[in-house]
Amino acid sequence: MEEMIKALPQHTNSWSKGKMIMYKYQDFWSIKHLIEGAILAQQSFKAEPSDVFLCSAPKTGTTWLKSLSFAILTREKFDESTTPLLTKFAHECVPLLENSHVVEHENIRKNLSLPLISTHLPYASLPESVISSNCKIVYIYRNIKDVIVSQYHFGREALKLSMEDAPFEEAFNDFCKGVSGYGPYWDHVLGYWKASLERPEKILLLKYEDLKSEPKSNVKRLADFIGSPFSVDEEKAGVVDNIIKFCGFENMSKLEVNKTGKINGSLFENRFYYRKGKVGDWMNYLTNEMKEKIDKLTDEKFDGTSLLLK
Numbered sequence: 001m002e003e004m005i006k007a008l009p010q011h012t013n014s015w016s017k018g019k020m021i022m023y024k025y026q027d028f029w030s031i032k033h034l035i036e037g038a039i040l041a042q043q044s045f046k047a048e049p050s051d052v053f054l055c056s057a058p059k060t061g062t063t064w065l066k067s068l069s070f071a072i073l074t075r076e077k078f079d080e081s082t083t084p085l086l087t088k089f090a091h092e093c094v095p096l097l098e099n100s101h102v103v104e105h106e107n108i109r110k111n112l113s114l115p116l117i118s119t120h121l122p123y124a125s126l127p128e129s130v131i132s133s134n135c136k137i138v139y140i141y142r143n144i145k146d147v148i149v150s151q152y153h154f155g156r157e158a159l160k161l162s163m164e165d166a167p168f169e170e171a172f173n174d175f176c177k178g179v180s181g182y183g184p185y186w187d188h189v190l191g192y193w194k195a196s197l198e199r200p201e202k203i204l205l206l207k208y209e210d211l212k213s214e215p216k217s218n219v220k221r222l223a224d225f226i227g228s229p230f231s232v233d234e235e236k237a238g239v240v241d242n243i244i245k246f247c248g249f250e251n252m253s254k255l256e257v258n259k260t261g262k263i264n265g266s267l268f269e270n271r272f273y274y275r276k277g278k279v280g281d282w283m284n285y286l287t288n289e290m291k292e293k294i295d296k297l298t299d300e301k302f303d304g305t306s307l308l309l310k
């Protein structure tokens with residue numbers, strides 16, 4: 001494995017002061033231990049028809065989607081005062097498939113309380129059984145400019161670099177070249193989008209901005225799709241509204257586990273996953289010139305699609 005990774009194309013992100021080395025495996029960029037996990041997952045992971053995969057490029061709403069899906073599927077057992085999400089980080093409730101050095105693949109399933117698994121892998125790199133089995137996939141995506149800003153701050157915080165030490169412009173340029181977490185981001189979104197057109201019964205696409213602006217209809221779509229629709233009585237009793245409120249940024253970011261916790265052995269503190277949770281924060285970071293550059297690239301990549309990432 002070591003030799004194989006060493007032979008892959010490499011890129012050291014200049015904004016990271018040489019601390020972040022990315023490798024290109026298949027057609028995406030990521031860091032070493034996640035590529036190792038991806039290879040192991042491709043070799044050994046077997047999807048079950050009842051599995052629900054929560055797929056995303058990093059910083060597009062993964063943590064939110066995990067909390068919502070977990071709360072939806074466990075609502076008969078727990079309410080807002082008893083849910084494990086009060087004390088357990090969303091990424092512990094729903095494991096990341098390619099984090100295989102932490103959770104052995106055969107144990108992923110044993111340790112699952114629900115058939116919910118997440119992955120950042122592009123569609124084309126999913127383990128074959130995920131594509132061929134009847135399991136479901138929910139894919140969340142987000143405005144590209146907010147993703148750039150969110151990935152930048154996450155990486156910077158993890159490496160303990162100040163904004164002065166980690167120039168945003170350099171991170172932006174890497175992102176435009178496609179060197180971002182599981183990037184190029186455009187290809188990531190296009191892969192799932194195309195697959196969802198071919199297999200709408202298998203793949204549901206959700207957009208971060210739509211979840212923000214119309215949470216109720218989108219959370220209901222999510223519940224329907226993952227096989228746990230809300231009844232009329234539940235809706236009347238406020239169950240949907242309660243889940244939306246509980247999983248909202250306001251509430252989740254204030255929970256002790258999300259303010260001070262950290263997954264064992266991880267570089268990342270739980271609070272890094274709850275930064276601002278806003279639409280349009282990119283306006284505070286991108287210059288006009290940067291905005292024009294990324295919008296032009298996005299127009300070119302998404303020409304002929306109905307996708308809006310701007």
Ligand code: PAP
Nearest residue numbers: 058059060061062063064150248249274275276277
């Ligand atoms: P991951 O892919 O590494 O798991 P992910 O959860 O997708 O990360 O991204 C974190 C982003 O989602 C952060 O965005 P920001 O940097 O622009 O603030 C984080 O704040 C946001 N986020 C986390 N939880 C929620 C939530 N409940 N509602 C809305 N946004 C959220």
